[in-house]
Amino acid sequence: MTPSHQPLVAFTGLEKRAAAGLAAIFSTRMLGLFMVLPVFALYAHDLDGATPLLVGLAIGAYGLTQALFQIPLGLLSDRIGRKPVIYGGLVLFAIGSVVAALADGIEMVILGRVLQGSGAIAAATIALTADLTRDAVRTRAMAAIGISVALSFAAALVVGPPLARWLGISGIFWLTAFLAIVGMLVLAYVVPDPARSSVHREAQPVLDQFAGVLGNPTLLRLDLGIFLLHLTMVSLFVVLPLSIESAGLAPVDHWLLYLPVVLLAIVAMVPFIIMAERGGKVKGVLLGAVTAMCASMVGFYLFHQSIWVVGFLLLVMFTVFNLMEAILPSLVSKAARAGARGTAMGVFSSSQFVGAFLGGLLGGLAHQSFGADAVYLVGAATSLVWIGLAATMAMPANLTAHVLSLGEQPAEEGLGLEARLLAIPGVEDAVVALDEGVAYLKVDSGRLDWATLQTFSARA
Structure with a gap:
């Protein structure tokens, strides 16, 4: 029996709330970033100082700060908690949206987009998803977030042009600020608080x-x-x-x-x-x-x-x-x-x-x-x-990634346990994380001796 033949584990009510709430936060933020893509080049000429170079910079400026702050803010969430980092990121996103909405010139729009990107909550959101879900359902929860982002991109292309006509570019930025506030409310009233936060090597940078x-x-x-x-x-x-x-x-x-x-x-x-x-x-x-x-x-x-x-x-x-x-x-x-x-x-x-x-x-x-x-x-x-x-x-x-629950193990068991796991037919790579109580595996599903592998979990 291979991992692909395991019975599908159902989400608990708390896990459903967590996955749905975090997907909503992620997708509304990305919707706000993407809505200007199909329209900004058409309406930017109304802004003082607009040139083709600065228009292009305004469109892509969020990417620079998003790239710079995403991993550091994820690591910060390990220290101060996931929700404070996500709240802070949404506040920065809202401030950036307001700056862009109030802008008369292209330079202020660029500044607003830079601020929007600095509220880089992706890593912290994924880490919170890992805190709130069990190993057996975590991949599906992550997939739900990924699908929500893809749908946000598609929706942004469709709704951006009529919204730009009705509200103007400034109106789109006001709408993104509103979406950031909605995200904060979802985080406060829908997404549960984790019992504890820990590092999850398969979900966040180490x-x-x-x-x-x-x-x-x-x-x-x-x-x-x-x-x-x-x-x-x-x-x-x-x-x-x-x-x-x-x-x-x-x-x-x-x-x-x-x-x-x-x-x-x-x-x-x-x-x-x-x-x-x-x-x-x-x-x-x-x-x-x-x-x-x-x-x-x-x-x-x-x-x-x-x-x-x-x-x-x-x-x-x-x-x-x-x-x-x-x-x-x-x-x-x-x-x-x-x-x-x-x-x-x-x-x-x-x-x-x-x-x-x-x-x-x-x-x-x-x-x-x-x-x-x-x-x-x-x-x-x-x-x-x-x-x-x-x-x-x-x-x-x-190869397929698989997380094996081990429970509590003595610290000296780590290396010996890795060697025993690697000796199982079909296990190609293994890292034992005793601090998490799991072993991370890469397995060949076609060759895996699933029954032997399960005995390690059963012993725990």
Whole structure:
């Protein structure tokens, strides 16, 4: 019997509240960050001092501070508690939103976006999720948060254009400030307080694991992949709304293009995920997706005057984006050592936000220096770099992460227990965390002697 055949453990009522509440906090914050993407380039000319470079910087500025503060605030939450850090992050996000809403000039909008990003609560939110859930349901709780972020991105593209028409850009920023306050209320009245907070190596960064993570060439290529993906996507939105408008669709009606494209892209990615995960063709799917992204950016450069072509290319781009957002974290989980997934995902996520920042900056610079069309060539160039990285990357072994509950064990048992676990057929990597009362394993589900493995848990 392998871990995949274990009966599905149901969420408790407290775990449901925790997962739903934290997903709501995460998604509303990301909705606030993303809503300006499809509209800011269209309305920024009303701001004093607006130039293409500064518009691009305003779009991506949140990514820099998000990347800088995400891991440190997660580590701080180990010391002072999860909720105080999340409250502080939401307050910073609200302040940044108000600064941007009150701005008359582009510089103040940039400052507001920088403040929004500094309220980087991702790591602390994931850590709180781990505190409030059992090992058996934790992965599903994390997945719920991930799905909520993806839905937020899709929703932002659809609701952003009409909201910008009705409320203006300042109104969108006021709305994001309101969403931050809603997040605080959800944290106070929906999300339970944890009985205790502890380090969960599979869910959050651990300082002594950074050297190993940063020295792993496969993880570094995956980090560069998510960096290039978000660089390309954010740079695209520096000029894409302008291209859609010039192709004949009024800004208030841009949602009519985004809505069907977003929905179709979700459906279109499913067969490729099945092909990658069940068909064992991860590298082929990865290379094909990045090649399609490169071709799409060239297509935008050549044919952005046609709304029908733009719609088709957007469908390809969003399919690739959704596909990569599903495949790349899965590959990170497989490539990370047992017990190091939290650290690996922390570096991966920070790489994503650095990419968003540079996407806005490089997109704005290309627009200002060489014209709007040149931004699409920036995306094509970054895609070519990614093709080279993906083509030469060794795919990680198809191993499954498993957390084995041990209960209390004497300190001297650690190394001996690791050796005994590694002797079980199918256990490829093991890290015993006696402070957590668990062992983190990487297992080959097809070979695992599940009955023997369970005896270690039973003894506890």
